[in-house]
Amino acid sequence: MIGRPMPKPAFKEEDHEIWRQGLVFTLLGCITIWMSSFTMAAIVGGANLYLHAVAAAQLSFFLLLLKGGPSRRNFTELVFLVSCVLTLACIMVNNQKLIESGNTAYLFEGYKLFSLLVALIAVQSWKMGAALIGACAVLPIAQYLSWPSSWREQMPAEPSLTICYVIVSAGAYYYQIKNLKTARKLLQTEFAAIELKRYARAMLSARDLSNTPLQTLKTTLELLKHDPEHFDIHIARLERVADRLDQLNEIFKKYEPLDELSIESLSSLETLQEETEAWAQTQENKELTAKQNITLRKSKTLGFISFFQGFR
Amino acid sequence: MDSIFLLDDDLDLAQAMSQLIEILKKIHCFYALSFAQMEQQSAAVLLSSLCILDINLGMGKPSGIDAYNWLRQKDFKGKIVFFTGHASDHPLVKKVAKLENVQILSKPLDIAALNRIIDDRQTNA
Numbered sequence: 001m002i003g004r005p006m007p008k009p010a011f012k013e014e015d016h017e018i019w020r021q022g023l024v025f026t027l028l029g030c031i032t033i034w035m036s037s038f039t040m041a042a043i044v045g046g047a048n049l050y051l052h053a054v055a056a057a058q059l060s061f062f063l064l065l066l067k068g069g070p071s072r073r074n075f076t077e078l079v080f081l082v083s084c085v086l087t088l089a090c091i092m093v094n095n096q097k098l099i100e101s102g103n104t105a106y107l108f109e110g111y112k113l114f115s116l117l118v119a120l121i122a123v124q125s126w127k128m129g130a131a132l133i134g135a136c137a138v139l140p141i142a143q144y145l146s147w148p149s150s151w152r153e154q155m156p157a158e159p160s161l162t163i164c165y166v167i168v169s170a171g172a173y174y175y176q177i178k179n180l181k182t183a184r185k186l187l188q189t190e191f192a193a194i195e196l197k198r199y200a201r202a203m204l205s206a207r208d209l210s211n212t213p214l215q216t217l218k219t220t221l222e223l224l225k226h227d228p229e230h231f232d233i234h235i236a237r238l239e240r241v242a243d244r245l246d247q248l249n250e251i252f253k254k255y256e257p258l259d260e261l262s263i264e265s266l267s268s269l270e271t272l273q274e275e276t277e278a279w280a281q282t283q284e285n286k287e288l289t290a291k292q293n294i295t296l297r298k299s300k301t302l303g304f305i306s307f308f309q310g311f312r
Numbered sequence: 313m314d315s316i317f318l319l320d321d322d323l324d325l326a327q328a329m330s331q332l333i334e335i336l337k338k339i340h341c342f343y344a345l346s347f348a349q350m351e352q353q354s355a356a357v358l359l360s361s362l363c364i365l366d367i368n369l370g371m372g373k374p375s376g377i378d379a380y381n382w383l384r385q386k387d388f389k390g391k392i393v394f395f396t397g398h399a400s401d402h403p404l405v406k407k408v409a410k411l412e413n414v415q416i417l418s419k420p421l422d423i424a425a426l427n428r429i430i431d432d433r434q435t436n437a
Contacts, residue, residue, distance in 0.1 A: 204399050211397025211419035212322050219328040222423050226335045237324050 013187070018124045019070035022080040023062060025121060029087050030058035032113075040094060044101045050093065054086050077125070084132055087114060088139060095143055104155045108162040111136040115169035122176035129173055137166040202252075209248050213241045316430065317357050318343040319350055319379055320366040320395065329364075332423070337430050347374035351382070358386055362433040364417075367396040367404045375404055380411065391433045393417055 037051035061079050068075055091110030098107055115136035123129035140159045144152065220234050220241070227234070316339055320326045326343040333341040344350040346369060350357055357363065363383060365376035376394055383392060397419035398405050408416055417429065 204401075208398050208402070212320075212325055214420040215397070216322065216325045216328055218420050218423065219325065219332050223328060223332050223335070227331065234328075237328060240324055 013184075014124065015073045015076075016070040018073060018080075019065060019068075019076050021121050021124060022065045022076045022083075025080060025117070026058050026062040026065060026083045028117065029083055030055050030062060033058060033087065033090055036090070036094065036110075039106075040097065043103050043106070044097050051090060054090050057086060058083055077128075081128065088132075088135055092139060092143065095140070099147060099151050099154075102154070104158075107155055108140045108158055111140050111162050112165040115166045116172075119169040119173035119176060122173065122180055124180075126177050129177070130170075133166060133170050133173060136169070137163055206248065206252065209251075210245065213244045213248075216241050313340060315340040315342065315356065315360040316362045316364070316433075317341075317350075317353075317360040318364045319347075319369070319376060320364075321345050321369045321373075322366075329426075333426075333430065336423075336427065339430070346370075347379050347382070350379055354386070357383075358388055361390045362430065363388070363390060363392045364395050364429075365392065367394050367408055367416075368398060368402075377404065377407055377411075380408075380414070393429060395419065395421070 033051055034055035037048045037055065040046075040048045040051065061083050065076060065079055070076070091114060094110060095107055098104070115133050118129055118132045118136075123132065140162045144159045216237065220237050224231065224234050316330075316333055316337075318326055318330055318333075318341060320329070320343065323345060326345060330341040330343050333339060342353070342356065344353060344357075363379075365379050367376040369375055369379075376396075380392055380394075393415045394408050395417045396402070396405055396408075400406070400409070405416065408414060415429075417425070
């Protein structure tokens with residue numbers, strides 16, 4: 001049986017990943033900022049209404065993204081960017097309040113966590129990811145330099161410690177992005193293999209369906225040679241065979257070709273041969289792809305283990 | 313009287329092949345379009361020297377394998393060959409390939425090859 005044309009996905013996998021990352025980021029932002037309002041109240045005092053307001057904004061961003069779905073990529077990216085800017089602004093204000101109250105124990109912690117979060121979530125747009133991690137290095141330096149030397153003396157490890165975290169985050173982020181690219185490539189190969197398999201199935205079905213009419217055609221042609229007295233009967237049979245082959249052609253008209261293939265190329269025998277050879281090659285590569293997948297998973301796991309061990 | 317039996321669910325093919333065999337080989341050739349029709353002609357079928365069985369007789373219907381098993385149960389003495397338009401990876405073709413002493417012919421079959429099968433029916437039966 002010929003497979004039905006595969007429905008085109010309503011959104012790309014990449015859009016879905018960006019949307020998921022936006023959801024995770026805004027939700028985590030909401031929780032951590034809301035919790036930090038209590039920490040700040042305990043350390044510095046005051047109501048810290050700005051933290052409650054930003055936490056509420058993050059929650060509304062989360063709900064907006066959830067409602068919008070993965071298909072609105074530009075909107076997702078904009079919301080994600082606004083969420084990040086608000087979070088960084090909160091971190092800046094918190095640090096200012098901490099240093100003003102003379103508390104240096106938790107200074108710049110927000111930047112460290114934020115840069116690690118960007119790396120671990122593996123922000124899809126590497127430019128945005130790099131800019132966010134870069135901001136986690138630039139902002140503490142700028143804040144540090146803006147403070148009087150009496151304040152600076154209270155924190156001898158900063159801002160170098162934060163910069164250290166940012167460098168590690170940048171490394172982890174690079175590693176994550178590279179892994180993602182490899183995984184995406186493998187996924188594309190698998191998708192191509194599935195598509196080829198479907199075409200191969202369609203071709204086999206076409207062969208199955210056309211073989212009986214072809215046999216009838218061959219036999220009837222032979223009958224025309226040896227039994228010309230029943231010419232009309234044989235011709236009527238040939239017409240029925242032609243009708244059946246026409247029906248087969250109608251079925252194939254419904255079978256949409258891939259976007260990148262033209263109708264012209266599909267009709268050529270050379271392309272058909274190329275495709276069948278490619279399919280055979282894909283079958284051979286399948287085992288190799290499976291092995292690569294396992295290696296990738298292993299390297300990812302080992303990478304994460306070594307990454308976290310580095311923080312001990 | 314020597315005869316050849318053909319089982320195929322396609323009426324045009326069954327008619328054309330049986331006519332051709334009769335004309336070319338001067339042997340009586342008869343056909344059935346389903347396993348049920350084959351059973352109805354059981355006496356004639358069991359007396360034939362060659363049974364050509366189409367493997368796939370339609371979705372959900374008894375297949376050529378059922379016909380083969382029936383022939384074996386009835387202690388059929390002639391030769392059995394299978395006939396199919398499916399590729400070798402089709403589940404029914406795979407099943408047939410596991411059977412002993414059977415030949416699978418692929419559609420479309422050359423008339424010369426069909427002649428050979430008919431000529432060899434006595435030697436390999």
